[in-house]
Amino acid sequence: MDAVDQHGHEPRDPVARALAVVSAQQVPAQRACLDLARALSAAGDARRAVQWAFASLDAGEDFAGWLAASRVWERHRAELAPAPRRARVAVLGSYTTTQLTGLLPVACARAGVEVEVYECGYGLYRQELLDPASGLHAFAPDVVVLAVDAAEVDLPPSPADPAAAVEAELERWTSLWDLARERFGARVVHHGAVVPPDEPMGHLAARVPGSRSALLRRFSERLGEVAASPAGRGVALVDCERLASDVGKRTWSDPRYVHAAKQAVSLACVPLLARHTAAVIAAQLGASRKCLVLDLDGTLWGGVLGEVGVHGVTLGAGPAGEAFSAFQRHVLALKDKGVVLAVCSKNDEHLVRQVFAENPEMLLSLDDVAVLEASWQDKPTAVRSIAAALGVGEDALVFVDDNPAEREAVRELVPAVDVVPLPAEPAGYVAALARYPFFETDALTAEDAARTEQYRARARAAGQREAAGSLEDFLRGLGMRAHVAPLGEANTARVAQLLGKTNQFNLTTRRHSLADVQAFAADPDWHAQVVRLSDRFADHGVVGVLLAHRVPGPEGPELDVDSWLLSCRVIGRTLEDEMLGVLVAQARALGCTRLRGTYVPTAKNGQVAGLYERLGFTRAPQEDGRAGEGSTGWVLPVPEPVRTPGLVRVEVDVRPRAGAEGAAEQGAAGQDDDEVPAQRRQEEVLQ
């Protein structure tokens, strides 16, 4: 994960360059994912090359891009563990299915099934099914895909008895299903017919049962009914009518290619058809995903719960609120078809429970959620504990989050989990999730609706969480850079704003005004850290503030931390550890012997109650209550330079003030790298 350029230059390493492009996109494009896959492939990283090749298949349907991704997978498949399920798939087509057949193996591998594919000569499927000496019989398929198009559905024009005509044609197809099952014991995947957009009868066709459109619709409906009946056991349909409607029917089939090359499905849509055929095959073999893991802030509702409160989240009203509601409705519909829901959010659990219980706009209730992980731990760890609590493999999970950094953390550290990128606008969330094809199920049962309760019971009984394997590597790979500046004209307004609104990571919640902050900036006894953070996803701007006041103490001057806060965007990234490192360096430069800290509890800052203890401070009970009810005092003798995690590259720009008595020279010296161990270590690493 040292792929990120730490110097801010155009990275020379192709992997780093491709990764930077992917990271900069809210929804990584097919081409960007493919370029990354190829760079990883060239670098010999088989696992991640294939992971990103698969991500490129999810991201788009460019035909040449699919061919290229398929080759990346082909090159490395032998180096990876085979997919958990295998099948022999025969494609029986009424048109040129060579491209579909060519892409099906990679599409199935993406869906968790290793397949070997046999392509029947086009238009010969009846013969091959009937002839015991055919190549199809020698192949002995487990799955037979009937890749047929509407032109192959043989219905007479304007029949006298349309219903009887449809039943007769239906019989011709169900007899093929029977053959496939009797001869091979194969499951059947049947591509449904697409009603052509060209209807000579116009709108009258909707009223005339003998029109071509009406006949085809009736045929499709009856095909579904028979497939769902006991007689249709083992037959699955791919609803091509829906796929074609999604992309547009004139995109689905291009007459130039139909006439020139018997391409009944345009090459623009063959990848889409391969993806959905694979999803249906995987569902038949039991390889579908089972659990949807949902982020909350920015995903199920708008706004940051910890900041806006239980009734302040954007939901229900207004364009964005309606979009979030629509998304919740879609999620509920998935739950009703048997998808288990889990929540994974960086939030206080009691606040989250309160929103579910008390916000009247919430459509999802706590009863809909099998596992609720709301805490401040990293998401990869939370996702793993969700899988453990449900007693399912990580490959049963699908993770949905609006934040690209969280998505990449999960992709990187829990690679078996599928990740669905959400677009920037909530209006696009439903389509993004609806186009994800691997929740496909073979049949609906009464159990499906009850599944959540079963999993909830299992989760209640589940044990301890696993530790995050390589969170450190992930954080290092973010390429975080912190710039620490003193208070000054450029930042006092932002500092006052953060002091005024930050609730969660805020040790004292002192709401100093802009005038106060300007006064601190001018006062030589006040020492501040104003921290900007950037990483390869974004420049987060000023996200951290620490205000310390130099005061006399029993054994010399002390540095008293008046205020310390971090924006909730950057919690859990070890930035606070680096700020302590800078604070210690400041204290040493100022000749201070001790650091003092205060924690003032509020309704929202429980997550930092243990911060000073974790950082090595000891309780100073004589200080308790000094800053208000329940407040606690903490001290730390100024140590040797502290060892910090070193996951953030820190550039320090704070100089102790010239006016600080007896410390000016020392202070200037304090800017040497020696005084800032995290920075020094980082730079050593980089050289």
Added chain:
Amino acid sequence: MSGTTGDLLGEDGVDGRVLRVFREVLGDEQLQLSGSTTAQDVPGWDSLAHINIMFSLESEFGVQFTDAQLTSFADVGELRGFLARAAG
């Protein structure tokens, strides 16, 4: 385009895009093409690959070949010339 036949396609601009499509479709990252290259000169460029190439060029350049053009370009140079004019 007769003046340019015989020369190798470059890696940038219209040439680069044409090359990328051929390489991805044919699965040969080292493939080189010149203006006078025809299907007979390139292993794997059969009638099926031809359809895949023509479709992918249409996607890449946002053009539509006529029915006749789908099968009638004499060589890569003629194809490139058409695409260069289409790309403006």
